[in-house]
Amino acid sequence: MKDKQVLLTGATGGLGVGVTPIVLAQGAFVTIPYRKPEDVENLKQIIPPSDLNRVKFVSADLKSESSVKNIVDSMVKVDVLIHLVGGFSMGKTDEYSFEDWKNDFDLNLNTTFLTCKYCLIKMLQNNYGRIVTIGSRGAVEPVGGLAAYCASKAGVVALTKAIADETKGTNITANSVLPSVIDTEANRKAMGTEDSDKWVKPKSLAEAICFLADETAQDIRGAAIPVYGNI
Numbered sequence: 001m002k003d004k005q006v007l008l009t010g011a012t013g014g015l016g017v018g019v020t021p022i023v024l025a026q027g028a029f030v031t032i033p034y035r036k037p038e039d040v041e042n043l044k045q046i047i048p049p050s051d052l053n054r055v056k057f058v059s060a061d062l063k064s065e066s067s068v069k070n071i072v073d074s075m076v077k078v079d080v081l082i083h084l085v086g087g088f089s090m091g092k093t094d095e096y097s098f099e100d101w102k103n104d105f106d107l108n109l110n111t112t113f114l115t116c117k118y119c120l121i122k123m124l125q126n127n128y129g130r131i132v133t134i135g136s137r138g139a140v141e142p143v144g145g146l147a148a149y150c151a152s153k154a155g156v157v158a159l160t161k162a163i164a165d166e167t168k169g170t171n172i173t174a175n176s177v178l179p180s181v182i183d184t185e186a187n188r189k190a191m192g193t194e195d196s197d198k199w200v201k202p203k204s205l206a207e208a209i210c211f212l213a214d215e216t217a218q219d220i221r222g223a224a225i226p227v228y229g230n231i
């Protein structure tokens with residue numbers, strides 16, 4: 001990804017803090033949307049100073065179409081989209097509110113649609129692009145109590161495969177990775193550390209993402225790669 005222009009979303013999150021330094025180590029120019037200035041300060045602490053001059057932080061809410069359009073318009077071009085933004089909440093279907101259901105789709109699927117749409121417009125102008133989206137194991141192996149999350153992540157995978165089909169014949173690819181449980185600070189707090197050695201490490205996901213985002217991965221289209229660790 002040397003000298004490539006990358007839009008990296010969700011960089012301030014649990015997975016993002018593992019992925020960001022690895023993407024930067026490849027020599028990319030990285031645009032990072034954020035919502036809270038304190039998250040930017042925390043992220044800066046883990047980025048080597050020599051890489052910081054290749055990072056641009058832009059305040060953006062990716063649920064908003066105008067916000068996504070503005071951030072993509074602010075980039076000279078988009079070679080790579082790595083869309084980490086997403087999240088889950090739990091609840092059985094009969095107890096789940098429609099508001100929460102819509103929020104899950106907004107966060108997981110609609111942000112993916114908006115970022116892919118506006119990045120694709122730029123990628124098609126240059127006939128070059130690598131799109132990597134984040135699904136979840138639950139997208140292909142749904143479980144009870146996480147219906148909205150699983151359904152919205154299944155949508156992310158379907159959208160990514162559809163884009164891969166639409167971009168056949170170009171040098172644009174779209175693929176997903178499917179994490180199981182990621183070894184993040186939030187998961188350690190929520191579930192303890194007893195099983196954490198079995199969880200997938202952010203670094204492993206970063207390596208899979210960088211592989212798909214690389215120029216040489218031009219023939220990999222519409223893959224949904226399980227990255228499950230040992231669970």
Ligand SMILES: NC(=O)c1ccc[n+]([C@@H]2O[C@H](COP(=O)([O-])OP(=O)(O)OC[C@H]3O[C@@H](n4cnc5c(N)ncnc54)[C@H](OP(=O)(O)O)[C@@H]3O)[C@@H](O)[C@H]2O)c1
Binds near residue numbers: 034062187
């Ligand atoms: N953690 C896991 O075990 C796990 C397992 C499978 C899949 N995944 C997927 O992996 C991805 C990363 O997970 P994670 O654990 O890193 O989640 P996280 O810690 O909650 O991070 C989510 C990131 O997305 C950002 N974000 C959320 N809503 C946004 C919005 N409207 N506009 C702009 N940015 C927004 C957050 O920023 P704010 O702080 O401003 O909200 C944060 O940077 C997600 O797609 C998740 O579904 C995670």
